[in-house]
Amino acid sequence: MGHDHDHAHERHLNRRSLLTRCAGWAGTAAVYSVAGGVVSSVSLDAALAAGKPAARTKPFTFVQISDTHIGFDKAANPNVHATAVQAVERIKAMPVKPDLILHTGDITHLSKDDQFDDARQILSGLDVPVFYVPGEHDFLDEGQGKTFLSHYGRGTHGLGWYSFDHDGVHFVALNNVAALKPGGMAHLGDDQIAWLKQDLAGLSSSAPIVVFAHIPLWTVYEAWGWGTDDADQALALLRRFGSVTVLNGHIHQVLHKVEGNVSFHSARSTAYPQPAPGAAPSPGPLTVPTEQLPSMLGIRTANFVRGNGAIALIDANFA
Amino acid sequence: MPVLSHVGRVALLAVFAVPATLVPLQAVVAAAPAKVQKVAIDNFAFAPQVIVVAPGTTVIWTNADEDPHTVTATDKSFHSAAMDTNESYSFTFARPGEYAYFCSLHPHMTGKVIVKG
Numbered sequence: 003m004g005h006d007h008d009h010a011h012e013r014h015l016n017r018r019s020l021l022t023r024c025a026g027w028a029g030t031a032a033v034y035s036v037a038g039g040v041v042s043s044v045s046l047d048a049a050l051a052a053g054k055p056a057a058r059t060k061p062f063t064f065v066q067i068s069d070t071h072i073g074f075d076k077a078a079n080p081n082v083h084a085t086a087v088q089a090v091e092r093i094k095a096m097p098v099k100p101d102l103i104l105h106t107g108d109i110t111h112l113s114k115d116d117q118f119d120d121a122r123q124i125l126s127g128l129d130v131p132v133f134y135v136p137g138e139h140d141f142l143d144e145g146q147g148k149t150f151l152s153h154y155g156r157g158t159h160g161l162g163w164y165s166f167d168h169d170g171v172h173f174v175a176l177n178n179v180a181a182l183k184p185g186g187m188a189h190l191g192d193d194q195i196a197w198l199k200q201d202l203a204g205l206s207s208s209a210p211i212v213v214f215a216h217i218p219l220w221t222v223y224e225a226w227g228w229g230t231d232d233a234d235q236a237l238a239l240l241r242r243f244g245s246v247t248v249l250n251g252h253i254h255q256v257l258h259k260v261e262g263n264v265s266f267h268s269a270r271s272t273a274y275p276q277p278a279p280g281a282a283p284s285p286g287p288l289t290v291p292t293e294q295l296p297s298m299l300g301i302r303t304a305n306f307v308r309g310n311g312a313i314a315l316i317d318a319n320f321a
Numbered sequence: 322m323p324v325l326s327h328v329g330r331v332a333l334l335a336v337f338a339v340p341a342t343l344v345p346l347q348a349v350v351a352a353a354p355a356k357v358q359k360v361a362i363d364n365f366a367f368a369p370q371v372i373v374v375a376p377g378t379t380v381i382w383t384n385a386d387e388d389p390h391t392v393t394a395t396d397k398s399f400h401s402a403a404m405d406t407n408e409s410y411s412f413t414f415a416r417p418g419e420y421a422y423f424c425s426l427h428p429h430m431t432g433k434v435i436v437k438g
Contacts (some may be wrong), residue, residue: 020334074387076387076406077387078387111389112389112403112405113403138427139389139426140427140428142389142391142425143403144401144402182425182426182428183428184393184395184421184422184423184428184431185423185428185429185431186428186429187428187429224429224430226365226429227427227428227429244359283364284364284365284366285427286364286365286386286387286388287387287388
């Protein structure tokens, strides 16, 4: 298992008293998500089944941001820089500082160096380690990902996949936007799946797993390519674990699905919304009235409560 | 199309404006029959999705979407860079055959160029 990447980031972690944060969550009984103002149970069964927390796991908070699309300047949002900054401001204002940020891809709109630099500049204001996976917009340079990998590939495997552990949770970063095949959906590829098998092999089934990738690992809408054609092979490797949380971006809206111990969650973009599956002739950027835009952009906070099953996800928009 | 017709016009003007010895007649003849077929990229689809053209035809794809797209041959024999809004890519099909292509960013978008002699 290659954890070089993770150790590099761990060194930068600004650790604080975990006990303080733990107190904030004592007595929290339900795992919930808030989507569009409606509170709903996401994986209560998993939470109840969590049982005795493993000694090595500790409560912590992390944040998922997605689809910043730095460089986009069309009608759906002429100023994606400003809305990405807004995401950073929201994170800074959180009552509990997150231990880490996951960026689930489409960092840039056109894979340009200056767009990657701008994104890095915006997110560097957080003083929190950011873990990236590429979106297809980050892999469209002539080198088919070379620019992304030159910015974020150090210490990763293959075309940018890696894993790391944080306070008892195993995080797996996957790239499903490389070498896409005609007529199909997203694709992980045999090399990455072989690596995943090896990566997970040594883990106890009670280890909580967080998988993050850009395009959904469940089929949201095949006609728009919103799914991953070989995701089943990856999920087969993940099913033995008691708690698997799969986080993705790409579709610029909050959707959830639970399949046994595996829960899937897509996140809002910080840049612009996209239509609900099949609700428009194409999945292109959705232009809404200016005053409505903030309600359709957002970030996700994840509170790893305790033990081996409970991650509380809170999706907050910018309204 | 605009680029090619512009070239043709310049060549013709040159013929009329200067002594013919400076512009071989053959050059004008070669430029004139250039065939061009346009394909729009609109709403995440190639339109027309399938085109039938004669050998030597230049196909010009133009992206009308707010999202970038590519034109990538399934057999990788030709491919565009990512085209942002209103950007174009052209490729000239010299030999007969069927050329399947797709958008490498949105692989559910597929198209085909059939070149018939």
